[in-house]
Amino acid sequence: MRDSSGKTSIWQAIADALRSDLSEGKYAPGDKLPTEAALAERFGVNRHTVRHGISVLVEEGLIRTRRGSGSFVAATPTDYPIGQRVRFHENLIAAGRRPDKRALQIEVRSATEGEAKALQIAPTDPVCAYHGLSLADGQPIAVFESLFPIQRLAGITGTLAKTSSVTEALRLCGISDYTRRSTRLTAVRATAMQALHLQVSEGVPLMKSSSVNVDETSTPVEYGRTWFAGDRVTLTLEG
Amino acid sequence: MRDSSGKTSIWQAIADALRSDLSEGKYAPGDKLPTEAALAERFGVNRHTVRHGISVLVEEGLIRTRRGSGSFVAATPTDYPIGQRVRFHENLIAAGRRPDKRALQIEVRSATEGEAKALQIAPTDPVCAYHGLSLADGQPIAVFESLFPIQRLAGITGTLAKTSSVTEALRLCGISDYTRRSTRLTAVRATAMQALHLQVSEGVPLMKSSSVNVDETSTPVEYGRTWFAGDRVTLTLEG
């Protein structure tokens, strides 16, 4: 059978079969694929052969697997424009996705030297550190840490806990509008904790963004660092 | 093998995260950690995985868990000096802790041979046996049994029931001061009953102290045996 004419290996045939299933919309993004055991039974092959086929699609970014849980259809990468006005919520709505944020930790601490410099405050001045997770259609796309100068934004700590929206929180502190002054991008490897939150493997490349947002008087109101999952987000720069 | 490949397991990442939280002082000793369910939600993993991470810190002695109550930051070991003058209350105050005693049982019985010898009384002479629990900041640190020669200390039984303080009870019996004549230390395993009171697992190591306190005339007034929880108390010997 196999050796008669075709040179395609079994694992390749399985990968092709699954790929066409996906392109035909048989499984929607986020859907759970049959278990490896079920697929092995369906194709009449060993489970390892199925795994080989699946690994190809994982490599292509079409499938995400989660140990103990199953294999899932991956969402297509999200376009995320970075320009003068960067708004997470608006950006994702514009990209046709459902945005969501999850607060991981909100604390008040003193700023480090570099943070104080970015925010143009005195070293060791208190800041509100907002640690969280950004999701698109329920899939995590970035972890972030936003720092706010408390002395300029009284009460923002309590506000963040309720809204989880930076724009909203700033508005309630009297900042009706803010613009991005600077953005710096680098590529880093995911730490174990970042990988855990982003549901990727430790060490995969992330895009790290360090940015400063200022109000109408050009006074820094937020210093944010965001780590985007490289295979789920495409940063776009206008111009 | 695992660390060479650079992959950190999830439970290890969680243990690391919690450990750094503790070392950063995010949670003070005695504080309650978030529930396992809350941590599982925060990390986006199953509760069992969180439990695995927590169990590591429990093993390290950084965390104590209490079924039905929660997980708590373990208090650092209490320094307990043993010298000429040993006063439970004073010792713990000096260590910056809140002392407390809980009487478990107070009975009058006849002394055993060894007890009589230690107290220098006739065998089968009646003694007041004071069984109790010592706590620091609400956490049990020792179970003890104090024996008092009734014939020398009339009315001490009723006094103990009120004050629970050995020093106070002896003072009310005319013993204005007492000093320690001897202390013997051994290590034993916690019996089921001791483990229950100390809220530890059966079989964990305890430090057993057998001591004799004498009044100004060098007459024994108390023969005490104390079982300290090994991981919550550090006995210090001056000199």
Added chain:
DNA sequence: TGTTATGATATGTATAGTTGTATAGATTTT
């Protein structure tokens, strides 16, 4: 007032299912 009952909450335990990894061997292809 003090005791008991009750419900909500939290940890402990058990079982089963799923993906990840390792090892070994057989078969086919190069």
Added chain:
DNA sequence: AAAATCTATACAACTATACATATCATAACA
């Protein structure tokens, strides 16, 4: 002969679910 492919087996790691058991706060009750 060597490499790639596939099978077979076993175990580790994580998930999912259910239930047991301990604790705590509160209400009901004597």
